[in-house]
Amino acid sequence: MSDEHAQNDATLDANAHEGTTPESDREVGVSAAGAEAAGARETGETGETGETAQAGEAPTSRTHPMSRGLSRRGMFALFGGGVAGAAIGAAGTAAMMGATGQDAAHDPSLSYPFYGAHQAGIITPAQDRMHFAAFDVAADLSREELIELLQDWTYAASRITQGLEVSVSGAFGGDPYMPPDDTGEAVGISPAGLTVTFGFGRSLFVTAAGEDRFGLMAQMPDDFTDMPKMKNDFIDRDQSDGDICIQACSNDPQVAVHAIRNLTRIAFGRAQLRWSQLGFGRTSSTSTAQHTPRNLFGQKDGTMNLHAEEPELIDEHVWIASPEGADSAWAVGGSYLVARRINMTIEVWDGVQLGEQERVTGRDKRDGAPLSGGTEFSEPDFTAVGEDGQLMIDERSHVARVHPSNNDGIRMLRRGYNFVDGNDAQGRLNAGLFFIAFVNKPERFAKVHQNMARDDLFIEYLKTTSSSVFLVPPGMRDGEFAGQQLFDA
Numbered sequence: 142m143s144d145e146h147a148q149n150d151a152t153l154d155a156n157a158h159e160g161t162t163p164e165s166d167r168e169v170g171v172s173a174a175g176a177e178a179a180g181a182r183e184t185g186e187t188g189e190t191g192e193t194a195q196a197g198e199a200p201t202s203r204t205h206p207m208s209r210g211l212s213r214r215g216m217f218a219l220f221g222g223g224v225a226g227a228a229i230g231a232a233g234t235a236a237m238m239g240a241t242g243q244d245a246a247h248d249p250s251l252s253y254p255f256y257g258a259h260q261a262g263i264i265t266p267a268q269d270r271m272h273f274a275a276f277d278v279a280a281d282l283s284r285e286e287l288i289e290l291l292q293d294w295t296y297a298a299s300r301i302t303q304g305l306e307v308s309v310s311g312a313f314g315g316d317p318y319m320p321p322d323d324t325g326e327a328v329g330i331s332p333a334g335l336t337v338t339f340g341f342g343r344s345l346f347v348t349a350a351g352e353d354r355f356g357l358m359a360q361m362p363d364d365f366t367d368m369p370k371m372k373n374d375f376i377d378r379d380q381s382d383g384d385i386c387i388q389a390c391s392n393d394p395q396v397a398v399h400a401i402r403n404l405t406r407i408a409f410g411r412a413q414l415r416w417s418q419l420g421f422g423r424t425s426s427t428s429t430a431q432h433t434p435r436n437l438f439g440q441k442d443g444t445m446n447l448h449a450e451e452p453e454l455i456d457e458h459v460w461i462a463s464p465e466g467a468d469s470a471w472a473v474g475g476s477y478l479v480a481r482r483i484n485m486t487i488e489v490w491d492g493v494q495l496g497e498q499e500r501v502t503g504r505d506k507r508d509g510a511p512l513s514g515g516t517e518f519s520e521p522d523f524t525a526v527g528e529d530g531q532l533m534i535d536e537r538s539h540v541a542r543v544h545p546s547n548n549d550g551i552r553m554l555r556r557g558y559n560f561v562d563g564n565d566a567q568g569r570l571n572a573g574l575f576f577i578a579f580v581n582k583p584e585r586f587a588k589v590h591q592n593m594a595r596d597d598l599f600i601e602y603l604k605t606t607s608s609s610v611f612l613v614p615p616g617m618r619d620g621e622f623a624g625q626q627l628f629d630a
């Protein structure tokens with residue numbers, strides 16, 4: 142641990158403001174985000190209550206992230222050095238929010254609990270926008286410093302998901318001679334359903350050279366395997382993997398971008414952005430209350446997805462229940478996030494006849510019903526034969542290849558987004574689907590994908606350019622940080 146750390150382990154705001162800020166304005170306590178959002182913002186109170194971490198207290202994994210605020214190093218990252226300015230309470234945020242115009246298309250006040258048995262952003266109703274980022278942790282970071290980074294991220298995430306700024310002094314309340322803690326672009330439009338979900342890559346546990354860099358190797362579940370290469374994989378490794386991923390989803394694109402931007406800032410010097418992806422237009426429903434959206438092929442996508450209202454199926458297919466490996470029990474309640482950036486040959490697809498497009502998918506393009514008949518939510522009948530004596534659903538159609546009945550009953554929770562990242566020199570869109578699926582074992586996903594990749598009719602129109610697997614640790618209680626179970630194991 143650096144001298145700077147040894148001497149300064151106290152709260153971000155409380156520490157930085159020592160001697161300059163009245164006690165009542167310090168950032169403290171029990172559920173800072175929740176209390177501020179629900180209490181202070183509504184009542185206009187600026188004082189907060191609760192416990193504050195003491196200066197000089199060692200940063201253990203049990204330190205209460207809500208009471209400690211950002212670490213000194215986190216503050217240093219935001220300011221580029223120096224000290225923090227005076228704090229304002231949440232009422233300042235509320236006043237700014239009230240003064241700012243609101244997007245009528247979404248409810249900016251929609252918020253989901255940050256704490257719980259599982260992390261938010263998995264079975265949460267899929268929001269419309271996503272900013273996904275993968276980080277590499279600095280090579281010289283110690284285990285204690287990694288914990289501190291996770292505490293800082295947890296602290297900030299617990300606030301922004303409730304519509305607060307990343308710290309008490311936030312975007313406008315700091316020292317006018319210092320850069321603000323918060324970049325400010327989400328004020329007045331946040332949280333808009335924001336969820337922030339953390340995941341750990343294999344490289345956090347063990348490097349490619351077999352190094353146990355943070356003393357976590359023994360805790361890595363044996364079933365945390367890499368994704369095998371699939372047909373039509375053109376994987377750019379620089380745009381894949383990473384030590385830690387953060388998935389930020391919101392109904393407002395600016396709120397999702399603000400989350401990744403500010404979490405990246407807080408990590409300055411400790412973790413570096415490795416790759417990131419913006420997504421618009423969810424390509425699945427994760428709640429039966431949501432309508433089925435369409436992907437960039439114009440198809441209804443997400444019809445047969447797992448939904449939050451099916452807890453038994455979610456338990457069976459999504460949450461890690463019995464991880465393999467002696468010291469891996471900490472992962473129970475977590476999940477594996479599989480992320481694949483799948484480029485779609487849009488212009489080729491657009492020249493394909495409607496009937497062929499439907500044969501490729503195995504579903505009617507207008508209403509999403511299986512070609513064997515019925516309505517959108519009817520079960521496909523893979524044995525049904527048409528008047529021409531042919532199977533009504535082609536055996537190589539996407540639906541046939543990935544359906545659980547053809548994959549030992551394996552299901553997954555899909556949570557992907559459309560993307561368009563400009564175009565190439567020939568005027569073709571660089572577009573596709575940033576596919577995200579949550580499963581309780583990477584190999585179960587791989588099995589379905591291999592069945593798809595071998596000869597799914599879809600494959601002709603797809604090229605996968607990025608592929609990653611992250612272990613999303615279980616959820617946390619107020620006072621814990623993301624992944625604490627792993628460090629306590």
Ligand code: HEM
Binds near residue numbers: 441443485540573
């Ligand atoms: C750009 C790539 C992809 C597109 C455009 C796409 C599109 C679709 C569509 C239109 C459906 C039918 C509606 C629905 O049930 O949601 C579907 C279903 C499904 N897809 Fe994909 N998909 C893609 C990639 C993948 C990948 C990589 C996998 C993972 C192996 C996958 C797994 C599934 C599953 C499990 C279903 C539900 C099948 C069922 O239960 O009937 N898809 N997909």
